[in-house]
Amino acid sequence: MYGVWDDKAFKIESGNQNKYQIIRWIGNGSYGKVFLGVIEERYECAIKIFSSFSECTLKREVYFLSQLQHPNIVKLYDVIENEQQNQSIIMEYIHNTPLNQVSKKLTLKEVKILFVQLLKAVNYIHSKNIMHRDIKPSNIMFNYNNMTLKLIDFGLADYYIQNTKYSIHVGSINYKAPELLLHIHYYTPSIDIWSCGCVLAEMIIRNYPLFEGECLNDILEEIIKLEGTVVLTDFLRKEHIQISRCQALHLVGRKTRSIREYTDPVFQKKQTPGLIHLLKELLEFNYHKRPSTSYLLKHLTEFLN
Secondary structure (H helix, E strand, O other), rough: OOOOOHHOOOOOOOHHHEEEEEEEEEEEEEEEEEEEEEEOOOOEEEEEEEEEHHHHHHHHHHHHHHHHOOEEEEOOEEEEEEEOOOEEEEEEOOOOOOOOHHHOOHHHHHHHHHHHHHHHHHHHHHOOEEOOHHHHOOEEEEEEOOEEEEEEEOOOOEEOOOOOOOOOOOOHHHOOOOOOOOOOOOOOOOOHHHHHHHHHHHHHHHOOOOOOOOHHHHHHHHHHHOHHHHHHHHHHHOOOOOOOHHHHHHHHOOOOOHHHHHHHHHHEEEEOOHHHHHHHHHOOOOOOOOOHHHHHHHHHHHOOO
């Protein structure tokens, strides 16, 4: 077994389903469907109905959300079970607009306001030794009416204990940190820091993922196209990791490229020296050198001025 948290030891207590009413479908997630609902015909809520095969994910999400209370993390209200024995979680409803629909319109000031909130959310969960392990734009609710942000979907979260072997089958392919791509099981919460960097890139570089591909090797190759072969070879040497000859041939001879080569011209005005510096810190290839959120928050003036 990989990881720390054990779902077998956690039992869910279901609430009263009659308190809740579904209004309309909102969208589909990896493990079920999400609906807009109301609580006792008065208050809006989100109702996430899990499919039958995702009990472990349901338990994990319920457990970790129940441990967290922060203005930038979605609130868990209840867990219910319907007549078909499908379980649902009831959460606060956030008026969300997907990042890729508005990222071109975001002003520099709005980018800073929203991204600081993401750092605060991640800093909070890391202070409790919790790793999210699936940070990406679709797991962040952006309310552009009041410029607030909330982190959602803790179905892959786990506690962090040093020198623990964890599953590498976490995260979404375009947001996976290099250590996951290189099959390093003894990783740290810094995988969330890398993912935050990928989110920032979609705010200040372009409105689609900075690293795209069909498989893990594709993503690693895209990272090396930006950061250069030297960072990879240095990391492999220090970590005593070997990669296949075929993979090495795809990665050899790459020079560091400027982030401006990837930039949609619409986004150029948001690329201050401070934010580019912040992006480079977040996308540090060597996870041992990647900064913590507490460090980043202490040095905000350095990055945001």
